[in-house]
Structure formats: structure tokens, C-alpha cells
Amino acid sequence: MASDTKTPVVLCWHMHQPSYQDMRTNQFLFPWVYLHTIKDYSDMAAHLEGNPEARAVVNFAPVLLEQIETYLIQIERWRHGAGEIGDPLLAALVAEELPETGTPAFLGLMEKSLRANRERIINRYPAFARLAELADVYRRKPELQRYISRRFLSDLLVWYHLGWMGETIRRKSHCIQSLQEKGHNFSMDDRRALLDVIFDVLSGIGPRYRHLAQKGQVELSVSPYTHAMLPLLIDLASAREAMRDITLPVHSDYPGGEARAGWQLQEAKTVFQRFFGLEPSGCWASEGGLSAATLALLEDHQFRWTASGDSVVHNSLNRARETNPELPDYGIHRPYTFGESGTFVFFRDDGLSDLIGFTYADWHARDAVGDLVHHMENIAGQGKGKARPVISVIMDGENAWEYYPENGFHFLDELYRVLANHPKLQLTTYSDLVANPVTEPINLPHLVAGSWIYGTFSTWIGDPDKNRAWDLLCEAKVHFDRVMDNGSLNSEQKEAAMQQLAICEGSDWFWWFGDYNPAQIVSDFEHLYRRHLVNLYEMIGYPAPPSVFQQLSQGSGEPARGGTMRPGHDAEKQA
Incomplete structure (x- = not known):
């Protein structure tokens, strides 16, 4: 509960990854779920555990939780000789035989094992940096490839996973410390021991956050099941409310979108309940995407609060002033309701959130926290004699920290310590502010x-490119609906197709399409999106149209932070 005198501050961390799993083969095409789990989701829990007076809201996308669970099942089956690890990178870590040097498979694993922040992760460890230098030679001088041992690849795989390991694990795990000290020539026993650490971290995520919630230190909230953009599912034309001249896809509407949005919320609550044993009070609608229809749907599903970015409330205030010119500017540091909806809406302070995401990584931790808290104190001071402000910092819980020294260890520890003991600011949760x-x-x-x-x-x-992706999804949904109605699928097949459709509805695919994004990541995501669509067509027994096999987007940009994060107010990066 917020103090009667202190200004409430909510730190809301959003944990989310899209579905990287090919549901037809059970293979993970990219490793970001387990890598961010061992690096970020584990560290974020540990910082709260280490600062028991601190509080936060932690939001999970259900599709992320399910993928963590799938990794655990696959690793456990592999241990018992009953199946394979479905992630090629993780499987290679403990493979008895690695590919021959000079082969495409060898090169592919080598490249995957270098997808990390060069300054903060690779160059931090001299042994890892030397392997990265050798990889550069391997690329530039193919005539030397035959002389490079497979030991190079096994050591590189170990160092890649050591580099991605969370800082709080690194400081406590004797296994991780001993592997770092050994530095090279890792044995199969070393590699299996590292897998054991990874398994333990993955298996601890659910229980650790559940325990933090039971203590009242963390409020757990949820996003739509596959992180779908609900307002656009419900009505593509809702995009015109803030951008009247925006060009929309050829298909004017996503068929049955409101029902699908409701399904996304109901499925999210089901998964959330299974993992945490709780009913979520709040929903961070994917990317803070809200509309009047979305708010009504959230209320129908008993969500008491949601949140968005501060530009949304500014746009809404400006619209209200068209009929009520005397309406005061209440600002972003207040809860709002809209129309007849009783769901509280809180708004992200984009300035404060973007300082963490884009500015403080190169600052000394105490200076960064001091600057952030000074801004918060100023906001609190401006509220004297008025309604008390609510300060909201909302950002993803995974992508910023690789740009910080030691995965943000010092910054996060200092942030929680200072705010938990501040005389004028109090960490709280949105549920407490609603109650x-x-x-x-x-x-x-x-x-x-x-x-x-x-x-x-x-x-x-x-x-x-984004509009073409929507047209492909709309076309697939038309065929999906016909098959669902004609009785050709049994209940199990219908359920599988329903899940696959939900994956295709995720917001991430549309995020990455466009020339302003990096070519490699655009290629990864557009290939994965089209594969998900092909899988959907196969599941409903309908031939995929040729358009699904044509490249959607290429990308050629170099956005800040690789495009995984965006500032809330940088118009130059607007698509």
C-alpha cells in the first residue's frame, strides 16, 4: 500500500519473447528464450530477492512461460534418453560429435555463438575475445579452415553460454566460476555441468517469481497469450485514430478479430493461473496497445488495471479538449479511466523509462540512479498542494541490460536500494494503487x-511490408474459419490449429518488418513468420498460397540498441 505522504513509484518490468518454436517439428529456431532466461529473468528476480524492501510489477507474456516449460521438458527427456533437445545451439553444447570444420553446419554454429554484445559480453572475457578473433580469421581465410580443430567450436559454445549467464548466477555458482577459471579445453563433463546450471535456472523462474508474489513484494501481471496487438485484431482501422492518413492493408478487417482478442485474453489467464496459481489483476496489453474496444474487453475479463505510453494520454486529452477547451492538462502522472470503463489506466513516463533504456548504460551506477531519482523527486515536488502523482517506469526486463556493465548488476542493485529507503518516494504496485x-x-x-x-x-x-504481413494473416484466417466450420478437423486438430493461429497473431512479426530495422534480424523474423503461416495452412489441410513463400521484408537500418528497444518519443524512428 502506498504511504499517505510518499509519492508512489511503480517499476513495471515486462518479460516477453515470441514463439521461436516450429510447432510441426518441436525445434526452436532461435535461442532467445533460454538465453534471456539465464541472463535477465533470473537476474531480475535475484535483485528483488536481494532487496526485500523493494517492490515491483513483473509482467509475463504466457507464450514465454510455455516455452521455458518446453525447454525443461526437452532437457529432462534428453537426460533420460527419451528425446532430443529441440534447440540446435543448446543441443550442440552437449553433443558427442560436433560438425566438421569447413562445413556449413560448423559455420552456422560458430556464427550463432557470436551473437552477443561485443563490448559488454565477448570482450569482457579474454578467452572469449580470443575465440571471437579466431572466428574472424576463419571467415576471412577459408583455406585455413581445415586446420582448425573442433575443440575451437566446443570451447566457443561453452564461452557463449558463460557470457550469457546472469551476473547474479556468475557471482554465486561455483560451477560457473570454475569454468571461467579453466578458460579452455572444456571436457564433456564441463559441458554437461553447464547444462545442469542452465536447467536449474530455467526450472527456478516460475517458483521464484511465485514466491516473490506470495510475499507481496511483486505483483505479477499478464499480456495477451501470444503478445497479440489487440486493438488491431479488433479493428485495423483503429490505427487511424492517431494517424488519420495511415495506409491500411488491402484487407479492411481481421476476420473475427474481437473473438480472437477475447480468446487471447482468456488463454492468457489460463496459462498464468497454471504457472503462478493466481488470478492476474492487471494486463499490460501488448506494447501498451489500447483502444476503447480493447478497454471494454479488458474489463469484461475482470482486469482492474492496464497501462500504456504517455503519448496516448496526451492524444486523448487533446481529443477531449475539442469539445471541452477548458479541460486542464492533468498530465501523465495520474491514473485515468475512459468512458464507461472502470479499468484504471496508468501511463509510462517515457522520459524516465528511456533514460534507463538508452542513456544510463555508460554512466556510473550511482550517478545514473542519482540522476533518475532526482527527476522523480522533481515530479514529486511539483505535486505539492495538488493530487499526488504516480510515477510509472515501464520497460522490458531483458533487452537493456546487455548494454550495461555486468548485465546492469550495479545499476539495478543501487536502484532498488535507493528507492526502497527513500524518504519521499515509495515503491508500490498498480493493484495497490487501484485498491x-x-x-x-x-x-x-x-x-x-x-x-x-x-x-x-x-x-x-x-x-x-507490415501491411503485406497483415494481408497474409487475414487471408489465412479466412481459410482457417472455413475449415473450422466444415467439420473436417477433430477436436485435437482444431485445438492445435487454434494455438498455431495465435502464434501468427503475435505482434513481434509486424514490429520487425520494415527497411529501418537491421537486415539480419528482419530476415530471421520474416522467415519465422512465414514458417508459422505455412504450419497453420498444413494444420488446417489447406495449401498455402504462393505469396506465403515470397520474402516479405529485407531491412537495412541500424537503429539504436539493434531495434529491440525503441524510445517512446523519437519521431525520426517512426515507420
């Missing part, structure tokens, strides 16, 4: 549909 409001919410007649990025949906629709 015991420090100020009554402002009611506006209408919420202008938008997301936390620029207050628009331009990151997911409007660009020609």
Missing part, C-alpha cells in the same frame, strides 16, 4: 487508440 488510490482517477470521454511508441500503431501497421 487504495492516492488520488481518484481522471475520467475522459474517449481513449484515442495507440501504443507506447509515439502513441500510434505505426510500428506494426502502415508500412508496405
Whole structure:
């Protein structure tokens, strides 16, 4: 519960990865689920465990939780000789035989084992940096490849996983420390011991966050099942509320979108309940994507709060002033309700959140936290004599930290320590602020549909490549609906197709399409999206149209932080 005198501060960390698993083969095409789990989700829990007076909101996308569970099942089956590890990179870590040097398989594993921050992860460890230098020689001088031992690849695989290991694990695990000290010539026993550490970290994520929630230190919330952009599922034209001239896909609507949005929320609650034994009170709608129809749906599913970016409330206030010019600017540091909806809406302070995401990585931790808290103190001071402000820092819990020294260890530890003991600021949760409001919410007649990025949906629709992706999804949904109605599938097949459709509805595919994103990541995601669509067609027994096999997007940009994060107000990066 927020203090009667202190200004409430909510740190909301969003944990999310899309589905990287090919549901037809059970293979993971990219390793980001387990890598971010051992590096970021584990560290974020540990910082809260190490600062028991601190509090936070932690939001999980259900598709992430399910993929963590799948890794655990696959590793356990492999241990008992009953199956394979479905991630090629993780399987290679403990493979008895690695590919021959000079082969495409060898080169592929080598390249995958170098996808890490060069400055903060690879160059931090001299042994890892030497392997990366040798990889550069391998690329430039193919005539020397035959002389490179497979020991190079096995050592590189070990160092890649050591590099991605969470800082809090690195500081406590004797196994990790001994492997780092050994440095090279890792044995199969070493590699299996490293896999055991990875398994233990993966298996601890659910119980650790559940325990933090039971203590009341963390509020756990949820996103739509596969991180779908609900306002666009419900109505593609909602994109015009904030951008009237935006070009929409050829298909004017996503068929049955409102029902699908409801399914996404219900399935999210089911998965959340299974993992945590709790009913979520709040929902971070994917990317803070809200509309009036989305708010109504959230209320129908008993969500008491949601949140978005500060541009959304500015757009909504401006719209309200068209009929009520005297309406005050209540600002972003207040809860709001809209129309008849009783669901509280909180708004991200983009300035504070973006400082963590894009500025503080190169600062000394104490200076960075001191600067951030100074900004918070100023906001609190401006509220004297008025309704008390609510300060919201909302950002993903995984992508910023690889740009910080030691995975943000010093910054996060200092942040929780200072805020947990601050005389004028108090860490709290959104559920507490709904149950015991420090100020009554402002009611506006209408919420202008938008997301936390620029207050628009331009990151997911409007660009020609993004629109083509929507048209492919809409076309697939038409065929899906026909097959679901004609009785050709049994209940088990229908359920599998329903899950596969949900994967195709995820917001991440649309995020990455466009020339302003990096070519390699665009290639990864557009290939994966089209594979998911092909799988959907196979599941419903309908031939995939030729358009699904044509490349959607290429990408050629160099956005900040590789495009995994975006600032809330940088118009130059707007699609």
C-alpha cells in the first residue's frame, strides 16, 4: 500500500519473447528464450530477492512461460534418453560429435555463438575475445579452415553460454566460476555441468517469481497469450485514430478479430493461473496497445488495471479538449479511466523509462540512479498542494541490460536500494494503487487508440511490408474459419490449429518488418513468420498460397540498441 505522504513509484518490468518454436517439428529456431532466461529473468528476480524492501510489477507474456516449460521438458527427456533437445545451439553444447570444420553446419554454429554484445559480453572475457578473433580469421581465410580443430567450436559454445549467464548466477555458482577459471579445453563433463546450471535456472523462474508474489513484494501481471496487438485484431482501422492518413492493408478487417482478442485474453489467464496459481489483476496489453474496444474487453475479463505510453494520454486529452477547451492538462502522472470503463489506466513516463533504456548504460551506477531519482523527486515536488502523482517506469526486463556493465548488476542493485529507503518516494504496485488510490482517477470521454511508441500503431501497421504481413494473416484466417466450420478437423486438430493461429497473431512479426530495422534480424523474423503461416495452412489441410513463400521484408537500418528497444518519443524512428 502506498504511504499517505510518499509519492508512489511503480517499476513495471515486462518479460516477453515470441514463439521461436516450429510447432510441426518441436525445434526452436532461435535461442532467445533460454538465453534471456539465464541472463535477465533470473537476474531480475535475484535483485528483488536481494532487496526485500523493494517492490515491483513483473509482467509475463504466457507464450514465454510455455516455452521455458518446453525447454525443461526437452532437457529432462534428453537426460533420460527419451528425446532430443529441440534447440540446435543448446543441443550442440552437449553433443558427442560436433560438425566438421569447413562445413556449413560448423559455420552456422560458430556464427550463432557470436551473437552477443561485443563490448559488454565477448570482450569482457579474454578467452572469449580470443575465440571471437579466431572466428574472424576463419571467415576471412577459408583455406585455413581445415586446420582448425573442433575443440575451437566446443570451447566457443561453452564461452557463449558463460557470457550469457546472469551476473547474479556468475557471482554465486561455483560451477560457473570454475569454468571461467579453466578458460579452455572444456571436457564433456564441463559441458554437461553447464547444462545442469542452465536447467536449474530455467526450472527456478516460475517458483521464484511465485514466491516473490506470495510475499507481496511483486505483483505479477499478464499480456495477451501470444503478445497479440489487440486493438488491431479488433479493428485495423483503429490505427487511424492517431494517424488519420495511415495506409491500411488491402484487407479492411481481421476476420473475427474481437473473438480472437477475447480468446487471447482468456488463454492468457489460463496459462498464468497454471504457472503462478493466481488470478492476474492487471494486463499490460501488448506494447501498451489500447483502444476503447480493447478497454471494454479488458474489463469484461475482470482486469482492474492496464497501462500504456504517455503519448496516448496526451492524444486523448487533446481529443477531449475539442469539445471541452477548458479541460486542464492533468498530465501523465495520474491514473485515468475512459468512458464507461472502470479499468484504471496508468501511463509510462517515457522520459524516465528511456533514460534507463538508452542513456544510463555508460554512466556510473550511482550517478545514473542519482540522476533518475532526482527527476522523480522533481515530479514529486511539483505535486505539492495538488493530487499526488504516480510515477510509472515501464520497460522490458531483458533487452537493456546487455548494454550495461555486468548485465546492469550495479545499476539495478543501487536502484532498488535507493528507492526502497527513500524518504519521499515509495515503491508500490498498480493493484495497490487501484485498491487504495492516492488520488481518484481522471475520467475522459474517449481513449484515442495507440501504443507506447509515439502513441500510434505505426510500428506494426502502415508500412508496405507490415501491411503485406497483415494481408497474409487475414487471408489465412479466412481459410482457417472455413475449415473450422466444415467439420473436417477433430477436436485435437482444431485445438492445435487454434494455438498455431495465435502464434501468427503475435505482434513481434509486424514490429520487425520494415527497411529501418537491421537486415539480419528482419530476415530471421520474416522467415519465422512465414514458417508459422505455412504450419497453420498444413494444420488446417489447406495449401498455402504462393505469396506465403515470397520474402516479405529485407531491412537495412541500424537503429539504436539493434531495434529491440525503441524510445517512446523519437519521431525520426517512426515507420
